[in-house]
Amino acid sequence: MLWLIAEDRFYYQNLTSLKSEYELEDIIVFPNNDDIRNNIQKSNIAFIAPYYPPKNIRSIFVIQILANKYGVLTSQEFKLKVSESKALENRLGLSVIHSPFSLKDIGGAESLKQYTKELLQAEAKGFRAKAIFLVGVPGTGKTFFPKCFAGETKRLLIQLNLTLIMEADEPIARLNAVFEYLSQRHTLNPSERYVILIDEIEKMIGNAEAIEKRLLGRLLTILNDMNTEAAEYKFDAIFFATANNLNSILDNNPELLRRGRFDELFFINLPDSKMAKGVFEIYLNKFQIADEVYSQMNLESILTEIEQYYSKANNAPDRFPYTSAEIETFCKKLHFYKIAYGYVTKEHILESIKLIIPIIKSAEEGVNRMMAQSELFLGV
Structure with a gap:
């Protein structure tokens, strides 16, 4: 049985076309438990909603996600002139910005600028960067550089606030949901690209809470497998992690800095x-x-x-x-x-x-x- 997931109002206004496309007798909109129970044995029936079917019976459905009419934007968001960054922010529950900055807004930092130039050249030939780690003296631009990089490379910047995710009822499920959504969006819109910023990652390191250790471990697993055959989630993003306190990382999680997890490790010093x-x-x-x-x-x-x-x-x-x-x-x-x-x-x-x-x-x-x-x- 088919379950269609649609955020865009367009599909609900064109059910006849959907019936024809999928050769269906009927499509039930926003089904509740009674709707599912009364129709689950019927042939040529589908359900459509902006949510998934109940977990306990999800496996019996073929789930099809319908693309929004305007990329990230639904037709209703497009009509209301909602920005792409705001629409994505609403879906993820995280801060998303369309950065107005570029590398010209940075004084000096020639190593970072040269790396960006080389990275863009390599990407044009098929290379996929995974992550970049920035550590150094507070106030030297560790957070500003990813914003400039995002603007320079025309990527939306997603601020992966781990503290905010920790406040969720199920933090690991909340983290997974972020990457699941981005992976789904990539399937529908493979040209979308992101910078994902994990600011002050050391705040998640060396804490006694078991859930924090599991969340960090889950994040590192995802990061380690990005752009490999083992990757759970497939989307075009470059991660940036920043840290002020290197000592807590070296004392508690030195494996965070091992080669292979990050493409490059930069120390941003005082300027010359x-x-x-x-x-x-x-x-x-x-x-x-x-x-x-x-x-x-x-x-x-x-x-x-x-x-x-x-x-x-x-x-x-x-x-x-x-x-x-x-x-x-x-x-x-x-x-x-x-x-x-x-x-x-x-x-x-x-x-x-x-x-x-x-x-x-x-x-x-x-x-x-x-x-x-x-x-x-x-x-x-």
Whole structure:
């Protein structure tokens, strides 16, 4: 017996066409238990609904999923001008964004940009990447880079929030449902591509709760088998996992970082002076304060002032003291002065240097431990 799964209103408005297509006498819409019980022995009868049949009798049905009329969008969503990202977000219960960023929004990070270029070239020849791991100093752009990568490669970005999934009644079933849905969508729309971001994955590692360990184990199994013959789920996605605290991973789950699970392992360090200059230029232009700032101090002088002021706290002399996030905060502070006073002075710039204290000073011990482990990864 046939069970049709349809989210799109189009099919419910065209039941006659469906009957003809599948050579059916009747199609029962939104069946309840009584409908199923009273018709289950009839021939040439089908059921249609946006849900699956009951688990205890599911095996007796041939289940056919009907594609939405507009890719991710149903005809009703298309009419209401719902975005693809919002429609997918509603189905998955996770944050989905159509990233407005691209690699040009990143200052420096040449290793990541070069890897992206090579990856796109390899994909054009049939290569399928599995996952990329980003670890490093907080504020260096570990979460921002996947967003830029998604925008650059025209992929929707799905934020796989493990904490949110843990709040479900059955977390593992909830996790499976996400990948089952993406796999089903791939069957109907094989051109759809995603970036799946697992941010701060170390928060799921080393916890005492058995369910958390099982959830992590399930995730790693799925990740390990992606793009192989053993894969349970088949869809076009590149996973990005980020971490701030590498120590908890090395202490509790070092196998997470083994080769084969991730295509590349990157350590995103503090920027060098050249990269820092590029990041400054991006944010000074973004906040439209470049002319005001340069009329007081040139950029090289500002970088030198910051380097000298925090030289004692910086144990990596070849690196700039500020992370990309701190450079953004610094420029935002100058933007605030422009709004408050109508101008930016040299005193404002020097005061901001004192106020924006870098993480290498505020969390010196922890940052030094992270940087000592950078040799385990490809540096950025």
